[in-house]
Amino acid sequence: MRGLSSGAFMWMLTLLLSAAALCYLFWSGQLAFYVHPRIRGALAVATALIALLGGVSLWDLRQRAGFRVSWVHALFLMPLILALCCPPQMLSPEVISQKGLMGVLRGHINTCASLHGPAPVFAPEQTIIISEENFLAMMEALWEEPDQYVGREVEMLGFYYEDPTLGPDDFVLARLVMTCCAADAEVAGLLCRYPGRGQLVPGQWVLVRGRLAQMPYYNVAHHTVNNMPYIEVTSLSPSPKPAQEYIYP
């Protein structure tokens, strides 16, 4: 430390550690918990630039003697300290519940066909399996024409989401849709009817099998009464988290 500027040294350390943390997120695949994969390119360039900015500090560490550690350094280190305390994972149920059901009950989140391909066609005797790949397309198809799917067997993996506005046997089998970053993630999914829902914990991943049905609801978007799809659950089993917890449009 002697002869060096503590502020300049700490700023260099912060930049280099931030670049290293970003490299780790890239390497471990945990970056997907924070941002949409399409931002990876821009972030890779940013990581290289941050490392470079840290590196060039070596040339003028001794010229900035009066530059001392301040609250600004603490601010820049805050993300690193918080990330070390709370390792990356999907948003907690407490925070998801603050976002509310806005994206679920009107299917708004998933009515943009240009963001996904057409819904897959399942043969009449075939179970409809809603996966990460077809999630957005299936949500749109189910919300657009719920009567086409009434009585069909369905299987879907999602996390348990409850809301005080739902009935005592109802819950949402949900996924989080990330448009850009975790802060804009919205809850999307299907309403499920299951008398034993009380045993479930918010955020718990479950594999649901059941039959598709429809029920009328007041569509606040169009001020009309429409039918919405839901699952009459026949079996439900706790399941490990999927490899990709978010849905990326």
Place this chain on the structure above:
Amino acid sequence: MREERVVLAQPVDWAFWLLLALLLGAPIVGRPWLEGVSWSGYLQGFTMMFISILLEAVPFVLLGALLSSMIHIYLQEDVVARMLPRSHWLGLASAALFGFLFPVCECAIVPITRGLVRKGVPVGMATAFLLAVPIVNPIVLTSTYYAFGGAWGVVLLRGVCGFLVAVFVGHYSGRLYQRYNPLRTVGFYEVQDCDCGHVHAHGPVAGGAGHTLSQALLGLLQHTRDEFFEVGRFLILGAALSAGLQTLVPRQWLLSLGQHSLLSILAMMALAYFLSLCSEADAFIARTFVGQFSSGSILAFLVLGPMLDLKGTLLLSGAFEGRFVRQLAMTVTLAVLGVGLLANAFHL
């Protein structure tokens, strides 16, 4: 030798060691302790959203810092003066349409605007540029097109209203600051003999003419690093506040206001301000409110967000005087409110 003795005489920097201890203690002590507390879910959610906003914005803030440094080091005032249109309105309009050539988002625009004002670009034009570029650019308009399922009307309304608000506020700011520069005078670059210890570049010094290529590059990178230190703090504060509000305040609270003409607009403007979404993503969020909120309020959300949000206000207040930021915020808010009310009145 004398200089070295002065440095050695400095007191021990406790803050340095405290921060280092926090960094090392976080995974060893912090993580196990936090797993046991009842509010760990909220902290986890906050951390994820906070860091995600930072990661989404940091490439663009760095781009802004880099471009701003290039402007600062390489662009000469006389060149800027020659390039500026003579006509007031043409100047405002061309500044507001610059996003088609130079599509950057609201995180990058603040340092660039600061750099331009420092080089003598009139405040009115700089304001129109600052407000319009994050909306009236091909990337944001394309994402709006996709988010609204190909509704050209929304794209057009967003673009035109963004342009008009930017030109109007630019004109107003230009009149207020005709002979007065609202850049912060106690800022990073403006103090000639400060004791902060940074190597300051004033005009084409670091990396400018007469330097080798490697010296020029080193000067540019060091300048970008210092600019990032200056701008990044406001980004972090803004991201923390935005993530904190999303963690603590249920969005449902706003829903009861949805159909009231004025209150819905105010609610959506408040949401746009506090969420501080990237202008590439905000249309997708706005879409989830269609129907539940009046059309004017959705338009107000789409126009206000890229122009004025919490993160942007903090970034702006790092570059410009408080009075300028307050006046800008007030004018933009009133102009966007007017746009929203007009849209509701005409049932757009």
